[in-house]
Amino acid sequence: MAKPSSHEINTPWYFWVDEKRRHNLLRVLEELSRVQNKPNPQFILIGALALLIRGILQYMVQWDIDLLFRNEEALSGFIAVEKSRDARIVHYDEHLMKGVEIASLHTAWSFDGTWFNVDYILKARTFQLYHSTVCNEGPFEECVNYEGSNYRLNLFMAHPWDIFIEKILSPRFQRELESRDWMSVDIRHVVTMLERDKGNDDFWQTTQAKIEHLGKKSVFKSHLLALLSSLPELGYRSVDMPEGLHERIRNF
């Protein structure tokens, strides 16, 4: 696994981004902070980048920015809003690509000649999953000083426990689990979060309350129990789960 030269524990999250694209990413996030409505956001930063920024993922790959929009109107408004003059935005898709459960528009943003993928996403009934938590928590704030440049980030960003729930409930997760796809990014992220929070009572209580509220208890339990029983086949032989965890999940 590629690692920056400094020790992992002290590594700022953006050091896990390809060095040539760090300034661009920070500039894109600053721009998104500027155009995001507050205190009632029209979009929320979700997915792997939210986990990276919170220090949960620590490895170097080509990260994308995933933005989950409240609805199609919010997405149209975001596309139309005036961006900084030095921003170049290219749409990979000709129009919003609509599936049964999800619609997306893939774009790339550039401020400095390098490009960062920004995916605009609409998912039925998913915005609310994140929205209540981010409104309670407030926006993520950080002032990043990198190589003499300052970037002010002030962005509503998904809570990792909500990301955990969304990934486990997704049809893609089920498919990747069934095919024992050990290169699945979603499975990797879920396992990482499980390793981190498996012994945390607050994590399990919050998760249980949320999936009950969503009315998704049986799907969640079945996907998560299937994951736990498939860990060795998926390549995660060294991941130990606490005794009684299966039972706890079954009793959700």
Place this chain on the structure above:
Amino acid sequence: MSFRYEVRLSGAGGQGLILAGKVIAEAAAIYDNKTATQSQSYGPEARGGASRSEVIISDDVIDYPKAENLDFLLALTQEAADKYYKDLKKGGILLVDSQFVTHIPKGEFVVYQIPITETAKNVLGKALVANLVALGIFTSLSAVVSPKAIESAILSRVPKGTEELNLNAFRKGLELGRSSKSHG
């Protein structure tokens, strides 16, 4: 003079093409010190629906991140071959999975017909690694990214304990690409 190399990986959802595109971009940008962009287009929940991943590799700034004049096209389905072969530039490379693409489009490009999925299934025991076999063939035929960089990018994406099968799949693809090139 700077170079720009455009790749499109096309087929159906569930064939691991998006991930393969990401691995190529990561190999080029993170491990080979080039610049790269990667994009994807797919029906998000449609296993079996069309899936497409594009990578642009350069040794300089990439002015425009969309692929329009392909140097390399991988087509894992007949539909993908028929749809995209016209985007290949003169002298470009068309790599098809010979099990699924039987009608070869005509044009001024070089065609390689290789049993990618069959190799993954029969030789390596898992059809799921067809994307890694394809990555190996791509690496041999294009010579635009180093095998070492691709291996590093693969290893950063797979859980410990699965490295051997994944690298075997990639190396099998490398071999297939090399032998096809020498016989081509």
